Structures are given as structure tokens and as C-alpha cells.
Amino acid sequence: MNFFKRDFNQKFLFKKTRGKCMSMGFSLVEVILSVAVFSMIVTGFFGAIIYGPESTRLSIERSRAIFFAEEALEAVKNICEEDFLSLSDGTYGLVLSGGQWTLSGTFDQDDIFTRTITIETIDEYTKRVVTSIIWEQNEQRSGTISQETYLTNWDRPMEGAMTDLVVDVTNAVLTNQNSIIQDVVLENVGLVDLVIAKVTVSWQNAELIDRMKFDNTIVWNGNQVGTPLGQQPSGTELDIEDLTLSPGDGFKENKEILFTGDMSDSVFTIIFTLLDGSTKEVIVDFSEEPPPPPPPPPDWTIPRTEGIFNAPSTAGATDVFVFGTQAYLTISGVSDYFYVIDVSTSSLPTLVESLGLDDGPEALGFDGNNVFIASQSNNEELQVLDVSVPEIVSGYDKPGNSDASAVEIVGNTLYLGTNNVGGGNELYILDITDSLNPIFQGGVSVGNDINDIAIAGNYAYLAVGSDTEELQIVDISNPFNPTVEVSLDLLNSSEGRTVFISGNYLYMGKEKTKKAGEFYIIDISDPLTPVVMNPNGYEIGESVNDIVVSGTTAFLARNNGTDGFMTFDVSVPSLPSLLGSLGFSGSPTSVFFLNNVVYLATDNRNQELVIIYPY
Numbered sequence: 001m002n003f004f005k006r007d008f009n010q011k012f013l014f015k016k017t018r019g020k021c022m023s024m025g026f027s028l029v030e031v032i033l034s035v036a037v038f039s040m041i042v043t044g045f046f047g048a049i050i051y052g053p054e055s056t057r058l059s060i061e062r063s064r065a066i067f068f069a070e071e072a073l074e075a076v077k078n079i080c081e082e083d084f085l086s087l088s089d090g091t092y093g094l095v096l097s098g099g100q101w102t103l104s105g106t107f108d109q110d111d112i113f114t115r116t117i118t119i120e121t122i123d124e125y126t127k128r129v130v131t132s133i134i135w136e137q138n139e140q141r142s143g144t145i146s147q148e149t150y151l152t153n154w155d156r157p158m159e160g161a162m163t164d165l166v167v168d169v170t171n172a173v174l175t176n177q178n179s180i181i182q183d184v185v186l187e188n189v190g191l192v193d194l195v196i197a198k199v200t201v202s203w204q205n206a207e208l209i210d211r212m213k214f215d216n217t218i219v220w221n222g223n224q225v226g227t228p229l230g231q232q233p234s235g236t237e238l239d240i241e242d243l244t245l246s247p248g249d250g251f252k253e254n255k256e257i258l259f260t261g262d263m264s265d266s267v268f269t270i271i272f273t274l275l276d277g278s279t280k281e282v283i284v285d286f287s288e289e290p291p292p293p294p295p296p297p298p299d300w301t302i303p304r305t306e307g308i309f310n311a312p313s314t315a316g317a318t319d320v321f322v323f324g325t326q327a328y329l330t331i332s333g334v335s336d337y338f339y340v341i342d343v344s345t346s347s348l349p350t351l352v353e354s355l356g357l358d359d360g361p362e363a364l365g366f367d368g369n370n371v372f373i374a375s376q377s378n379n380e381e382l383q384v385l386d387v388s389v390p391e392i393v394s395g396y397d398k399p400g401n402s403d404a405s406a407v408e409i410v411g412n413t414l415y416l417g418t419n420n421v422g423g424g425n426e427l428y429i430l431d432i433t434d435s436l437n438p439i440f441q442g443g444v445s446v447g448n449d450i451n452d453i454a455i456a457g458n459y460a461y462l463a464v465g466s467d468t469e470e471l472q473i474v475d476i477s478n479p480f481n482p483t484v485e486v487s488l489d490l491l492n493s494s495e496g497r498t499v500f501i502s503g504n505y506l507y508m509g510k511e512k513t514k515k516a517g518e519f520y521i522i523d524i525s526d527p528l529t530p531v532v533m534n535p536n537g538y539e540i541g542e543s544v545n546d547i548v549v550s551g552t553t554a555f556l557a558r559n560n561g562t563d564g565f566m567t568f569d570v571s572v573p574s575l576p577s578l579l580g581s582l583g584f585s586g587s588p589t590s591v592f593f594l595n596n597v598v599y600l601a602t603d604n605r606n607q608e609l610v611i612i613y614p615y
Contacts, residue, residue: 058137058143061112061135061137061143062143062145064111064113065113065133065135065143065145066133066145066147068110068113068115068133069115069131069132069133069145069146069147070147072094072115072117072131073129073131073147073149075094075096075101076101076103076117076119076129076131076149076151077149077151078100078101079101079102079103080127080151080153084127084151084153085153086103087119087127087129087151088119089119089120089121090118090119091106091107091116091117091118091119092104092105092106092107092116092117092118092119093105093106093107093108093109093115093116093117094108094115094117095108103117112135112136113133113134113135114133114134114135115131115132115133116131116132117129117130117131118130118131118132122150122195122275123192123193123194123195123275123276124191124192125152125153125276126150126151126152126153126275126276127150127151127152128148128149128150129148129149129150129151130146130147130148131146131147131148132144132145132146133145133146152276152277153276163190164188164189164190164191164192164194164247165186165187165188165189165190165194165196165245165272165274165280166186166187166188166189167184167185167186167187167270167272167280167282168184168185168186168187169184169185169282169283169284171183171185172184172284174263174264174286177262178262178263178264178286179258179259179260179261179262179263180256180257180258180259181254181256181257181263181268181284182254182255182256182257183253183254184253184254184257184270184282184284185252185253185254186214186243186245186252186253186254186272187245187252188245188246188247188248189247190247191247192247193244193245193246193247194244194245194247194274195242195243195244195245195274195275196240196242196243196244196245196272196273196274196275197239197240197242197273197274197275198237198238198239198240198272198273199212199219199220199237199238199240199270199271199272199273200235200236200237200238200270200271200273201234201235201236201238201257201268201269201270201271202234202235202268202269202270202271203234203263203266203267203268203269204234204266204267205234205261205263205266206233207259207260207261207262207263208231208232208233208259208260209222209231209232209233209234209236209238209257209258209259209260210222210231210258210259210260211256211257211258212238212240212254212256212257212258213254213255213256213257213258214243214252214253214254214255215252215253215255216255217241217243218241219240219241219243220238220239220240220241225240225241226238226239226240226241227239231260237273242275263286264286265286265287265288266286266287267283267284267285267286267287268283268284268285268286269281269282269283270282270283270284297551298596298614298615299614299615300553300555300567300579300580300614300615301567301579301580301615302580302614302615303565303567303580303581303582303598303612303613303614303615304582304612304613304614304615305582305584305610305611305612305613306346306347306597306611306612306613307343307345307346307347307348307349307610307611308349308607308609308610308611309327309329309341309349309350309351309607309608309609309611310606310607310608311329311331311337311339311351311354311605311608311609312337312351312354313331313333313334313335313337313605313608314333314334314335314605315331315332315333315334315335315336315337315605316331316332316333316586316589316602316603316604316605316608317329317330317331317332317589317590317601317602317603317608317609318330318331318332318360318361318362318363318589318590318601319361319362319363319364319589319590319601320590320591320592320599320600320601320609321364321365321366321371321592322343322592322594322599323366323368325342325343325344326340326341326342326343326352326387327340327341327343327349327592327599327609328340328341328364328366328371328387329341329601329608329609330357330361330362330363330364330373330601331361331608332360332361332362332376333360333605335356336356336357336358336359336360336361337354337355337356337357338354338355338357338361338371338373338385338390339351339353339354340352340353340354340387340390341609343599343611346597346611346613347611349609349611353387353389353390354390355385355390355391355392357373357375357383358377359375359376359377359378359380360375360376360403361373361374361375361376361383362374362375362376362403362404362405362406363404363405363406363407363590364407365407365408365409365414366409367409367432367435369386369387369435370384370385370386370387370393370435371384371385371387371390372384372385372407372409372414372432373385373407374404374405374406374407374416374417375403375404376403376404378401378403379397380395380396380397381395381396381397381398381402381403381404381416381418382395382396382398382404382407382414382416382430382438383395384396384432384435384436384438393435393436394435394436394437394438395438396416396428396430396438396440398416398418398425398428398440399424399425400421400423400424401421402418402419402420402421402424402426403418403419404416404417404418405417405418405419405449405450405451406450406451406452406453407453408453408454408455408460409432410455412431412432412433413429413430413431413432413441413479414429414430414431414432414438415427415428415429415430415453415455415460415476416428416429416430417450417451417452417453417462418449418450419449419450419465420445420446420447420448420449420465423445424445425443425444425445426443426444426445426446426447426448426449426450426464427443427444427445427446427450427453427460427462427474427482428440428443429441429442429443429476429479429482431479441479441480442478442479442480442481442482443482444474444482444483444484446462446464446472446474446484447466448464448465448466448469448472449464449465449495450462450463450464450465451463451464451465451495451496451497451498452496452497452498452499452546453499454499454500454501454506455476455501456501456506456524456527457527458475458476458477458527459473459474459475459476459485459524459527460473460474460476460482461473461474461499461501461506461524462474462496462499463495463496463497463498463499463508463509464495464496465495465496466495466496467492467493467494467495468489468493469487469488469489470488470489470490470494470495470496470508470510471486471487471488471490471496471499471506471508471522471530472484472486472487472488473485473486473487473488473524473527473528473530485527485528486527486528486529486530488522488530488532490508490510490520490532490537491513491516491517491535491536491537492513492514492515492516492537493513494510494511494512494513494518494543495510495511496508496509496510497509497510497511497543497544497545498544498545498546498547499547500547500548500549501524502549502550504523504524504525505521505522505523505524505533505549505570505573506521506522506524506530507519507520507521507522507547507549507554507570508520508521508522508547509540509543509544509545509546509547509556510537510543510544511543512540512541512542512543512559513537516536516537516539517534517536517537517538517539517540518537518538518539518540518541518542518543518544519537519538519540519544519547519554519556519568519576520532520533520534520537520538521533521534521570521573521574521576523573533573533574534573534574534575534576538568538576540556540558540566541558541560542558542559542560543558543559544556544557544558544559545557545558545559545587545588545589545590546588546589546590546591547591548591548592548593548598549570550593552569552570552571553567553568553569553570553579554567554568554570554576555567555591555593555598556568556591557587557588557589557590557591557600558587558588559587560583560587561585561586561587561604562583562585563581563582563583564582564583564584564586564587564588564600564602565581565582565583565584565588565591565598565600565610565612566578566580566581567579567580567581580615582612584602584604584607584610585604585606585607586602586603586604586606586607587602587603587604588600588601588602588603588610589601589602589603596613596614597611597612597613598611598612598613599611599612600612
């Protein structure tokens with residue numbers, strides 16, 4: 001019992017002691033925490049009482065300062081609108097008098113605020129205005145704000161600065177697979193700097209503009225320089241890095257306006273906007289204009305006489321050649337002459353020069369400087385005539401006494417055809433590099449008179465006086481040793497009189513025949529195997545003296561004194577068809593075609609030259 005009681009009392013006492021320590025510990029912490037919270041509340045309360053008015057004051061002062069600055073900018077703007085020129089560079093204050101603001105002194109004040117206005121010139125038409133406000137916030141620090149604006153002389157004509165900017169697109173090109181415009185040149189022709197601030201480029205397709213570079217400076221790049229960012233479509237105004245052009249030294253050449261793709265066949269409109277707001281617009285046209293429609297073909301169904309030249313001679317004409325506005329005409333018969341005729345006015349051909357000749361001229365050729373005449377002279381079958389004088393300056397006397405009858409010139413080589421007098425050559429090849437000294441190269445005998453010559457490639461095509469081999473084809477690839485390769489016999493017995501080549505076809509005229517035609521068209525695509533397209537020929541009814549072909553129209557000089565000129569449609573070589581004809585007194589001996597005008601030499605001594613127009 002005593003043991004139990006002692007043990008119980010010990011436990012009881014222990015518990016009381018433990019419980020009492022715990023109670024005392026909790027009260028101390030609580031007191032400490034309570035004091036801390038109370039201190040914070042007191043501190044916050046007194047802070048609000050102390051600093052709240054200060055913060056409010058500073059906010060109000062800053063708002064007043066901003067208003068004070070904005071007031072200055074508006075005041076200067078009003079002064080600018082009254083007189084832009086009154087805005088002289090410098091630092092000023094403002095005075096309000098009689099409802100108007102004026103610049104005065106170097107600053108002005110309102111209460112605690114001191115205000116300064118600084119004006120500086122950007123260019124002739126633009127000013128930069130900066131207003132600054134300073135005030136004392138407390139003994140330790142000052143407050144300050146600053147605002148700026150740009151003012152422009154809008155009263156001037158807007159073209160003032162714009163007219164000083166010259167944009168030259170004469171040499172503008174598309175390069176780099178047509179993706180870059182280059183060589184647009186800018187020039188300042190004024191007296192002050194010009195500043196280009198923006199550029200707008202417009203075009204028609206969906207490609208984008210990527211970069212713009214003048215001289216060595218990139219002024220806009222969608223990723224780095226200027227705005228907006230990124231590649232841009234047509235018509236976007238690009239705010240570029242300001243491009244300044246100084247007066248007198250203001251050349252700027254664009255090195256590239258780069259696009260994302262092919263800009264060929266495009267028309268570009270480029271607008272340069274200056275800092276003062278004025279603009280300069282140019283058009284750069286790379287479009288390929290469609291060629292104008294061809295004029296309607298001349299109507300040769302009803303040819304008409306436009307002009308007639310009556311030479312002083314009493315003989316007929318043998319040949320005509322036209323160069324520029326002058327016709328060269330040979331006369332042979334009772335008197336022999338060479339005439340230079342002005343045909344610039346077709347209705348009124350007039351004599352320029354004439355030269356009497358000793359022997360009958362049969363045919364002529366022209367090399368751009370001199371006329372070469374195939375003559376009946378036994379001592380000078382080829383005569384070289386300087387048309388600027390005119391006078392005979394040289395010639396060539398071939399072996400034998402046969403008359404020359406045909407001449408053809410290709411480059412520096414002349415081909416001379418003569419009559420056959422039994423032996424010797426009828427075709428002579430001469431080097432006329434020096435027209436004062438024709439040099440014989442080679443020749444060949446064809447056994448017949450040569451009436452006409454046409455040259456194509458390495459072959460000479462000869463109309464000869466034979467009724468069994470009217471066309472002879474000579475290989476002239478070696479001018480020192482020409483050789484006859486082909487002889488062609490056309491239907492019916494009549495001589496070959498004239499040949500003309502156009503494209504792959506040879507057009508041949510023969511003497512009058514009794515049963516078949518006199519006009520033939522021959523395919524000479526293979527010179528060694530000519531193919532007659534109309535084997536029976538076209539019945540002309542008379543000898544064909546000369547032929548010229550232009551396009552699909554053939555012009556024939558027909559040996560007929562009442563209906564001597566004929567036109568044919570030869571678009572179908574196997575079936576030529578008559579278009580029209582024209583009659584006049586005298587038979588045409590030669591025909592020449594130039595610029596849709598036909599010139600006929602005739603044997604009528606009263607109208608040796610006839611000029612013919614289409615209807």
C-alpha cells in the first residue's frame with residue numbers, strides 16, 4: 001500500500017510538473033508574436049499617414065509637367081501654322097499675350113516647373129521641336145520629362161522638294177533571272193539635302209519584295225532594316241532607313257530591288273516619299289508589248305500607174321535598179337545612156353544625173369557604191385560606173401568579142417553572163433573587192449547565150465538560150481573552177497529568159513511557146529535534183545522578160561505592148577494564180593520591187609520608167 005501510494009504520488013507530481021512547464025512556454029511565444037504583429041500594424045498605419053500624401057503629390061506634379069510639355073508643343077504648332085519661317089533654330093520659352101503664343105527668352109516658368117523649347121532644322125521644309133520640363137520634387141532629386149514632334153511647312157507647294165528629286169529609269173534592267181531591278185538612279189538637283197523616308201513599289205504578280213539597296217547601303221530589309229518586317233506584297237509602303245541626297249552630289253543608284261521570283265513582263269510603279277511628305281512617282285516598264293499587227297497585204301489585184309519618167313533619149317530602157325530614193329536606168333538603142341532618177345516622190349520622178357555611153361548597156365548590178373553594167377562593148381563588156389559623178393571609172397574586157405547580157409553581184413564577187421559565139425566561156429566570175437580593178441577568177445562554157453543569172457549558196461542558176469536545157473545549174477563553190485552540174489529541159493521548145501530565187505523556189509520565165517506555159521516554179525531545195533512544181537507551166541501568152549517575187553506575190557514583165565505587167569499569187573507553187581494586170585504603151589523589159597512599189601523599165605521611148613502601186 002505504501003509503495004503504491006508513493007508511486008502514484010510520484011507520477012501525479014511528475015505530470016503536474018510537466019503540465020506546468022508546457023503552459024508557461026506557450027504564453028511567452030504568444031506574447032512575442034502578438035508584439036510583432038502589433039508592430040507591423042502600427043508601422044503600416046504610420047507609413048500610410050507619412051508617405052501617402054507624398055506619392056500623391058509626385059503623381060500630380062508629373063501629370064502637370066506632361067500637360068505643361070504638351071501645351072508647349074501645341075503652342076509651337078500654332079506658331080508654325082501662322083508662319084513656318086518664324087521657327088528659327090534655338091532654345092526658347094513661351095509667352096501667351098492677347099490669346100497668341102510667342103517664343104520668348106530661353107525658358108519660361110509656371111509654379112515649380114521650368115520649360116524649355118528647342119527648335120532645330122531637319123531640311124528646308126521640316127523642323128524638329130523638343131520641349132523639356134524640369135521641377136524640384138524634393139531636396140534630394142528633380143523631376144524631368146521631354147517630348148518631341150516634327151513640323152512641316154505645309155503652306156509651300158508640295159512639289160517644292162519633289163521637283164528637286166530626279167529619278168532616271170532609262171537604263172533600268174532586270175537581272176538575276178529577272179528577280180532584281182537595277183540601275184534606277186536618283187539625283188538631287190536642288191540646293192538643300194533631300195531625305196527619302198519611304199518607298200512604295202507596286203507590280204502585278206503575286207511575288208514579294210525582299211530587299212532594297214542603294215549604292216552600298218541596304219535601306220530596307222524585311223528581317224533587319226526598316227519596317228514593316230518580313231517580305232511584303234505589291235503596294236506596301238516601306239519605311240526605309242532615311243536616304244539622304246546632298247545637293248550637287250546626290251547621285252544614288254539602286255543596286256537591287258530584290259523580289260522572291262521572276263518579275264519579267266512586269267510594270268513597276270515606284271513612289272518615293274520625302275521626309276516633308278511630298279512624293280515622286282516613276283514607272284519602270286519591263287512589259288513586252290505585243291508587236292503591232294502587220295499591215296494588210298497590198299492589194300495587187302488592181303495595180304495602178306503612179307508615176308512615169310520620160311528620158312531625154314530616143315531609145316527604150318533595158319534595166320532598172322532602185323536604191324534608197326534613186327533609180328538607176330539604162331537606155332540602149334539609137335542612143336545609149338545611163339540615168340540617175342529621184343523617185344522620192346513617186347508621182348513625179350525627176351532627173352538627177354545622166355551619162356552618155358558608147359555601146360549598148362544590157363543589164364546592171366549595184367554593190368552600194370558603184371553600178372556595174374553588162375555592155376555590148378567588145379573592149380569593155382563590163383563597165384564600172386561611179387554614180388556620185390557619174391562617170392565610168394573602170395571595166396573588164398573579157399576574151400573574145402561576145403556581148404555581155406547579164407550581171408549578178410553577191411558580196412565581193414560578180415558573175416557576168418555573155419552570149420555564145422562558138423568557143424570560150426559564157427559565165428565569168430570576177431573578184432570586185434577593188435571595184436577599180438576587177439580580177440578574173442574563173443569561168444565556164446555552157447554552150448548557149450546566158451540571158452539571166454541568179455545565185456543561191458554555192459550554185460549559179462542560168463537562164464540560157466536553149467530550148468532543150470533552158471535552166472543550167474553551175475557549182476561555184478570553187479570560183480576558180482566552176483562546173484555545170486545540172487541541165488533542165490522544160491516542156492516545149494523555147495529559150496529560158498529570166499530567173500529569180502526566193503527561198504527554196506526558183507521562178508523562171510521563158511520565151512513565148514505555142515502549146516504550153518512560159519512561167520515555171522521549180523523547187524531547188526536540192527540543187528542537184530530540181531523539181532518542177534507546175535510541169536506544164538503557166539500560160540502567159542507572151543515571152544516573160546523579167547520576174548521578181550516578194551512573199552507570195554510574183555511580178556512579171558510580159559513582152560506585150562498593151563498588157564505588159566502581171567501579178568500572181570504563188571502561195572501554192574504547184575498552182576500559181578493570176579491576181580491582176582496593167583496595160584500601158586510599151587513592153588516592160590525589167591522589173592524591180594522595193595517597199596511595195598514596182599519599178600518597170602520599158603521599151604517605150606516616151607515612158608522608159610513606169611512606177612506602179614497596188615490598189
